[in-house]
Amino acid sequence: MQLSCKTMSAEEAAELIRHDEILGVSGFTLAGYPKAVPTALAKRAERLHAQGKPFQVSLFSGASTGDECDGALARANAIRYRAPYQSNKDLRTAINQGKIFYTDAHLGIMGHWIRSGALPHPTTAIIEATEVSDDGKIRLSTSCGNSMEFLQMADRIIVELNSLYGDALAGIHDCYLPDMPPHARPIPVSHVLDRVGTDFVQVDPEKIVAIVHTQAGDSVHPFTEPDEISKTIAGHILEFLAHERKKGRLPSGLPYQSGVGNVANAVLTAMARNPLQEPISLFTEVIQEAVFELIQSDKLIGASGTALTCSAKAREYFLANAFALKRKFVLRPQEVSNHPEVIRRLGVIAMNTAIECDIFGNVNSSHICGSSVMNGIGGSADFSRNCLLGFFMTPSTAKNGTISAIVPLVSHLDHSDHETDIFVTEQGLADLRGLDPVARAHRIIDACSHPDYRQQLNDYLNYSVKSAKGKHIPIALDRAFNMHLRFLSDGSMKE
Amino acid sequence: MQLSCKTMSAEEAAELIRHDEILGVSGFTLAGYPKAVPTALAKRAERLHAQGKPFQVSLFSGASTGDECDGALARANAIRYRAPYQSNKDLRTAINQGKIFYTDAHLGIMGHWIRSGALPHPTTAIIEATEVSDDGKIRLSTSCGNSMEFLQMADRIIVELNSLYGDALAGIHDCYLPDMPPHARPIPVSHVLDRVGTDFVQVDPEKIVAIVHTQAGDSVHPFTEPDEISKTIAGHILEFLAHERKKGRLPSGLPYQSGVGNVANAVLTAMARNPLQEPISLFTEVIQEAVFELIQSDKLIGASGTALTCSAKAREYFLANAFALKRKFVLRPQEVSNHPEVIRRLGVIAMNTAIECDIFGNVNSSHICGSSVMNGIGGSADFSRNCLLGFFMTPSTAKNGTISAIVPLVSHLDHSDHETDIFVTEQGLADLRGLDPVARAHRIIDACSHPDYRQQLNDYLNYSVKSAKGKHIPIALDRAFNMHLRFLSDGSMKE
Numbered sequence: 001m002q003l004s005c006k007t008m009s010a011e012e013a014a015e016l017i018r019h020d021e022i023l024g025v026s027g028f029t030l031a032g033y034p035k036a037v038p039t040a041l042a043k044r045a046e047r048l049h050a051q052g053k054p055f056q057v058s059l060f061s062g063a064s065t066g067d068e069c070d071g072a073l074a075r076a077n078a079i080r081y082r083a084p085y086q087s088n089k090d091l092r093t094a095i096n097q098g099k100i101f102y103t104d105a106h107l108g109i110m111g112h113w114i115r116s117g118a119l120p121h122p123t124t125a126i127i128e129a130t131e132v133s134d135d136g137k138i139r140l141s142t143s144c145g146n147s148m149e150f151l152q153m154a155d156r157i158i159v160e161l162n163s164l165y166g167d168a169l170a171g172i173h174d175c176y177l178p179d180m181p182p183h184a185r186p187i188p189v190s191h192v193l194d195r196v197g198t199d200f201v202q203v204d205p206e207k208i209v210a211i212v213h214t215q216a217g218d219s220v221h222p223f224t225e226p227d228e229i230s231k232t233i234a235g236h237i238l239e240f241l242a243h244e245r246k247k248g249r250l251p252s253g254l255p256y257q258s259g260v261g262n263v264a265n266a267v268l269t270a271m272a273r274n275p276l277q278e279p280i281s282l283f284t285e286v287i288q289e290a291v292f293e294l295i296q297s298d299k300l301i302g303a304s305g306t307a308l309t310c311s312a313k314a315r316e317y318f319l320a321n322a323f324a325l326k327r328k329f330v331l332r333p334q335e336v337s338n339h340p341e342v343i344r345r346l347g348v349i350a351m352n353t354a355i356e357c358d359i360f361g362n363v364n365s366s367h368i369c370g371s372s373v374m375n376g377i378g379g380s381a382d383f384s385r386n387c388l389l390g391f392f393m394t395p396s397t398a399k400n401g402t403i404s405a406i407v408p409l410v411s412h413l414d415h416s417d418h419e420t421d422i423f424v425t426e427q428g429l430a431d432l433r434g435l436d437p438v439a440r441a442h443r444i445i446d447a448c449s450h451p452d453y454r455q456q457l458n459d460y461l462n463y464s465v466k467s468a469k470g471k472h473i474p475i476a477l478d479r480a481f482n483m484h485l486r487f488l489s490d491g492s493m494k495e
Numbered sequence: 496m497q498l499s500c501k502t503m504s505a506e507e508a509a510e511l512i513r514h515d516e517i518l519g520v521s522g523f524t525l526a527g528y529p530k531a532v533p534t535a536l537a538k539r540a541e542r543l544h545a546q547g548k549p550f551q552v553s554l555f556s557g558a559s560t561g562d563e564c565d566g567a568l569a570r571a572n573a574i575r576y577r578a579p580y581q582s583n584k585d586l587r588t589a590i591n592q593g594k595i596f597y598t599d600a601h602l603g604i605m606g607h608w609i610r611s612g613a614l615p616h617p618t619t620a621i622i623e624a625t626e627v628s629d630d631g632k633i634r635l636s637t638s639c640g641n642s643m644e645f646l647q648m649a650d651r652i653i654v655e656l657n658s659l660y661g662d663a664l665a666g667i668h669d670c671y672l673p674d675m676p677p678h679a680r681p682i683p684v685s686h687v688l689d690r691v692g693t694d695f696v697q698v699d700p701e702k703i704v705a706i707v708h709t710q711a712g713d714s715v716h717p718f719t720e721p722d723e724i725s726k727t728i729a730g731h732i733l734e735f736l737a738h739e740r741k742k743g744r745l746p747s748g749l750p751y752q753s754g755v756g757n758v759a760n761a762v763l764t765a766m767a768r769n770p771l772q773e774p775i776s777l778f779t780e781v782i783q784e785a786v787f788e789l790i791q792s793d794k795l796i797g798a799s800g801t802a803l804t805c806s807a808k809a810r811e812y813f814l815a816n817a818f819a820l821k822r823k824f825v826l827r828p829q830e831v832s833n834h835p836e837v838i839r840r841l842g843v844i845a846m847n848t849a850i851e852c853d854i855f856g857n858v859n860s861s862h863i864c865g866s867s868v869m870n871g872i873g874g875s876a877d878f879s880r881n882c883l884l885g886f887f888m889t890p891s892t893a894k895n896g897t898i899s900a901i902v903p904l905v906s907h908l909d910h911s912d913h914e915t916d917i918f919v920t921e922q923g924l925a926d927l928r929g930l931d932p933v934a935r936a937h938r939i940i941d942a943c944s945h946p947d948y949r950q951q952l953n954d955y956l957n958y959s960v961k962s963a964k965g966k967h968i969p970i971a972l973d974r975a976f977n978m979h980l981r982f983l984s985d986g987s988m989k990e
Contacts, residue, residue: 182746186681345676345836370963372964434615475865
């Protein structure tokens with residue numbers, strides 16, 4: 001079949017999408033998401049709404065997409081339901097106003113849920129690709145995300161064929177999905193760079209209903225130099241790792257996972273700039289710009305992720321060095337990059353950012369004051385629960401010191417005291433492993449809390465140890481959220 | 496070496512243990528724990544305390560042990576620190592009085608933590624066995640638990656050689672531990688009855704310092720008939736499974752995990768007594784007495800667990816039919832029975848008991864009013880986070896209706912809204928998959944809460960939807976624990 005006859009404009013492709021459909025879009029943390037069709041779809045929705053006609057879709061993705069997709073569709077009031085992750089300002093606002101339904105799910109399980117039938121499958125997949133052949137071989141662009149699952153499960157496929165990368169991405173993908181139970185075999189990945197699948201996704205070419213030519217890059221902000229607080233946190237982590245290695249508790253060769261954001265970037269940057277640092281490998285979600293600095297300083301063995309997030313400058317570097325870089329990079333479906341089986345097997349050292357941590361060891365990664373979602377839990381739990389050693393990092397205060405990141409009780413709980421290992425702020429590092437709850441509370445307050453809040457936290461702990469019915473986790477339910485309530489009423493957690 | 500010359504009394508063996516040691520004992524949920532030496536050690540501790548001498552140990556186990564171990568040592572004030580699980584009344588009381596430090600950990604990770612160095616290794620292992628050879632081959636008894644790890648890592652080994660089972664348990668164990676990173680291979684278990692290790696544990700015979708002969712059975716309470724509430728819950732689950740199968744969302748052949756307790760037992764019993772039930776397999780922690788009824792009604796393909804929990808009556812049945820039964824049973828180390836890799840691969844259907852569930856989908860499995868530990872999180876999260884489909888079951892009220900199991904916010908969080916699938920009470924079943932938080936709240940209140948508490952929960956939800964700053968998870972931090980606080984002050988959650 002000649003697929004070229006399916007070529008059309010983004011506007012024409014957007015006309016193919018019906019009200020109430022479930023769309024499965026490519027894209028993971030601003031890498032490889034469709035741009036032209038969602039923007040055209042948003043315009044179409046606005047036209048239909050102006051005519052008094054309903055038009056909304058459910059939107060499934062890998063993770064966050066760019067403003068051309070999540071932002072445009074949210075502003076057009078074209079999204080009814082969204083899963084499993086987002087980071088767009090306008091979309092977030094609409095979710096927190098209760099205008100868009102949102103399921104904030106573990107990134108490693110979303111595709112598995114769709115394949116098992118726990119979630120309905122997308123009716124239309126909109127996937128950014130760099131190549132598509134007449135017999136249905138699709139080469140993805142800068143992310144794998146859930147694209148394989150969407151391509152397999154959707155009734156119809158719209159391809160955004162992006163010419164920006166030429167064939168520079170050819171061979172970077174490892175398209176493999178785990179078997180579904182009850183006849184599943186082990187996932188044969190035992191090293192970061194193991195390749196176990198194909199470098200393209202095979203689809204039924206009959207399902208492809210549109211091919212839209214594009215050439216716009218991912219809208220990724222340029223890398224910014226780590227600030228002092230991030231550098232201090234990174235320093236605590238590197239010092240601790242060296243200490244653990246010296247104690248014989250940390251074999252060399254364990255890969256790192258690095259969450260998205262400034263602090264995680266600062267750790268990689270610090271490694272890149274440390275002349276004593278041995279070369280490392282990464283088994284992570286997002287291959288971020290800081291990874292290029294590791295390569296340039298000859299400290300990267302290899303990096304496995306589900307997305308390659310490049311600002312315009314980093315993209316230029318990648319395109320100029322694609323042949324060499326691709327030997328060091330593998331992009332996998334997020335079902336594999338975030339799979340408990342592989343993460344536990346490799347013994348990943350996980351580094352994720354917290355919004356707040358409580359004194360008994362729980363972590364909130366997703367919701368402000370328990371109710372407003374920031375981005376989502378993302379893959380943090382996929383890694384933190386299955387890693388060999390896990391760090392949660394956060395500056396000890398936020399908003400000019402009016403918020404303490406260490407609180408009596410997290411207002412939303414993503415990672416429980418049963419599984420968190422290490423908390424780090426610029427104040428210091430608390431190794432919680434094997435500590436009972438009261439010992440954890442003292443350690444966290446002493447090592448991690450900001451001095452401005454230390455007395456307040458100790459006062460709470462003293463009160464709760466006295467007043468709690470049980471002394472195992474002496475929580476005072478009547479005062480556990482007082483710091484949050486004070487912030488909500490007075491604009492500061494400070495007494 | 497002639498190990499028989501290491502034979503001694505329990506009292507003599509107890510003399511070998513020093514103050515401040517870390518003991519690693521066999522045993523998982525009252526199966527296969529050492530009995531004579533811990534009891535003798537408790538007596539020794541009491542004698543030393545009477546002389547004004549300090550004597551306390553840290554106690555690591557598989558999971559809960561019997562009163563001869565956990566109870567005797569707790570009453571003797573001989574435990575300083577305990578991990579990862581317990582269910583003994585006196586030990587629990589001491590923990591909740593703040594007299595014993597307790598780390599409540601996921602059961603599948605404890606052995607891995609010890610092998611990786613995250614926790615210190617036991618200095619002395621006290622392991623119940625049914626056979627020990629001069630060249631250091633140890634045949635375990637009714638549980639595997641963490642015994643392999645303790646035997647490998649401990650400096651010294653005390654064996655309680657129990658003659659009660661003769662050779663009836665020979666061949667039931669599959670002694671295999673996953674490789675440690677960074678050079679780990681896949682765990683080659685793809686079916687419930689796959690055997691991938693040896694049927695004994697090999698130790699260095701030089702490490703064995705004592706062999707104590709015993710013949711006492713595990714102190715397991717006899718099976719009780721399911722009550723009406725448990726039967727109703729079981730009915731909801733079986734009806735839902737049939738519905739899912741009909742919808743094509745549940746392939747046949749998926750194994751079940753069944754938590755410990757009346758409700759979980761009721762589900763297995765209902766399956767055993769349903770003439771239309773197809774034979775099932777179990778990939779679980781504890782092979783409980785209800786499993787025998789499945790066998791007798793020809794409905795068990797096979798059961799994999801880490802413990803075989805037998806009351807005196809069930810033990811009699813097992814001993815009389817050991818040869819046939821062993822072809823249907825495998826006992827594995829809890830690192831394997833509870834391993835995310837294997838649970839996810841097999842597509843386990845998980846059924847666990849909750850203490851309380853909240854309207855947004857979070858579950859508390861471990862702590863009463865947030866502060867008093869009941870038993871512990873156990874393996875519930877190992878299964879619920881990695882299963883294909885997970886149920887949390889609880890009667891809708893407790894303590895004569897003064898406690899609602901459905902609350903605005905759980906007072907301790909073990910399983911987050913990001914990962915819970917299905918809640919079931921005798922009132923009904925709520926399928927939460929894919930629902931946003933507010934939809935979840937309505938579903939849970941309507942389907943699962945007791946009518947006596949429904950108005951109160953709806954009033955809270957209405958208030959919180961209005962008052963919460965963010966509407967994604969409209970939680971009202973000022974009233975979230977009001978039902979718990981009312982119970983603590985008035986003895987009832989009722990308004």
